[in-house]
Every structure is written in structure tokens, then in C-alpha cells.
Amino acid sequence: MPPFAYRRSAALLALAALLTACGGGSDDDDDVGPATPPGVRPVAGAEGRWDGRTSTGYDVLLTILDTGETWGLYHTGPIIHGAFHGTSGSSDGQLRGSAAMVDYDKGGQVHSSLYGGSYVPQRQLQAGFVFDVFNGSYVAAYERAVTTAALAGSYTGYAGGWPHPLTLTITPDGGLGLTPASTDCLVRGSIGPRPGGRAVYDMRASFTGPNCPLPHGASVAGIAVLDGPRLTITSVAPSLVDFFAFQGHR
The missing domain is CATH 2.40.128 (Lipocalin)
Structure with missing residues (x-):
């Protein structure tokens, strides 16, 4: 079964469990410039890039911006199975949000979903997108400046x-x-x-x-x-x- 598929009863159980749960990282030598310059606001809450895998074996690339805007996709090798865009809120180690999700394995069907979980800032994040659980590690290269x-x-x-x-x-x-x-x-x-x-x-x-x-x-x-x-x-x-x-x- 593909990740993030809609199942109402399972979704409520998984989301409730994750929202009540309590909540190192990876580095990356990308093609990026120098470290974050002085004066740039520190990373806060669950902000950052998170790479990891779902409980069903899909690789996930998740980015939570400083505004709370959230982007991600899940894939196996070169094949992209789905993507999502939404808004996240985070505080005191707890994450929750909502997103529009596209499932390419179902002909591009789009649905909305709630998600929730826990995180350790700039280290680890766990989120339940309906019933499939994503475990991710922080990508430290997020904090570096980049050039066009x-x-x-x-x-x-x-x-x-x-x-x-x-x-x-x-x-x-x-x-x-x-x-x-x-x-x-x-x-x-x-x-x-x-x-x-x-x-x-x-x-x-x-x-x-x-x-x-x-x-x-x-x-x-x-x-x-x-x-x-x-x-x-x-x-x-x-x-x-x-x-x-x-x-x-x-």
C-alpha cells in the first residue's frame, strides 16, 4: 500500500498517538557556499531539511521553511511516488500540520491530510502522515548559503x-x-x-x-x-x- 493513503480510522489513531508522543543528524557537503553569515536568524522549531524513510520503505525528502511552509516528496530510486505541500507548526518538540498530497501511484489523485509528530531540533524528526510514519535526520547543509x-x-x-x-x-x-x-x-x-x-x-x-x-x-x-x-x-x-x-x- 502506498504511503500517506487515506484511511480515516487508522489516520485518527496514528495521528492521536503521534501528537501525544514525546520527541544524531546528518551532514551534507552539497554544492553550497559558506556557512550561514552573521545576522541570519537561527533555525527554530522543526525548521530545516529532513531526509529519511517511511515505515513502508519509501525515501522522503522533507523541507520545513522558516515560515512553516512545508514541501516534500517520497520516492524509491528514481521513481517519485508522491509529493506534498502544506503548513507546519512546531513548538516544545511537537509538530503538527496539514498538506495537500498527490499520489502518482493512483493516477495523480490529490487529497488533503493532517499530520503530526515529534522532533529534536536540528537532529531528528518523526511524523505520521495519516498512518505511515516518517523518520528523518536533519540535513545540516540547510544552514549554509547558496548561489544561483x-x-x-x-x-x-x-x-x-x-x-x-x-x-x-x-x-x-x-x-x-x-x-x-x-x-x-x-x-x-x-x-x-x-x-x-x-x-x-x-x-x-x-x-x-x-x-x-x-x-x-x-x-x-x-x-x-x-x-x-x-x-x-x-x-x-x-x-x-x-x-x-x-x-x-x-
């Missing part, structure tokens, strides 16, 4: 729900496009560091053509993170229906 130039290059991989490999190319000034460009699918976008001195990028993209991962005319916004040669993008349209999740290697 570090992203420059072409990344080949897969988008969630799309059977064909894609190559996305990022220019040194942050332009984002599909390579090779064609009338069947034209992708235009931009990508650059988020304000705040963290190792997270903001991205926007639009899709034009009859043979794209998203419907003709769709536009998305979200985040990207770089782990060595691997680029991960998680984004969604304003409707919260069309997700674009991508993982590729340079």
Missing part, C-alpha cells in the same frame, strides 16, 4: 507521474528550461536562492504544449534543493491540483 551559479547545468531524471526521462537545464543566471525545447513541450521558468541564507531555492515554471508532464498552460511555484549532483524540485499550481515533482542528476 552553483545550479548551472543540465539534470536528467524523472518527474512524478510522467513515464519518460526529462532533462532540465539551468543557466548561470537562473533560467530554467526543458532540453531540448520543442513545440510538444516548452518549459520556461526561473530559479534562485530564497531570502534568509538557507540552502533552498525558490522556483517558478510554466508548461506549454500537448506533451508535457502538466497540462498545457499550467504554472507552478515551489522550491528546489541541491544535494551534490542531485536536484530535487517540489512545486504546485495555485489550484493545489497540479504538482510538478522532479529529481535529476547533473
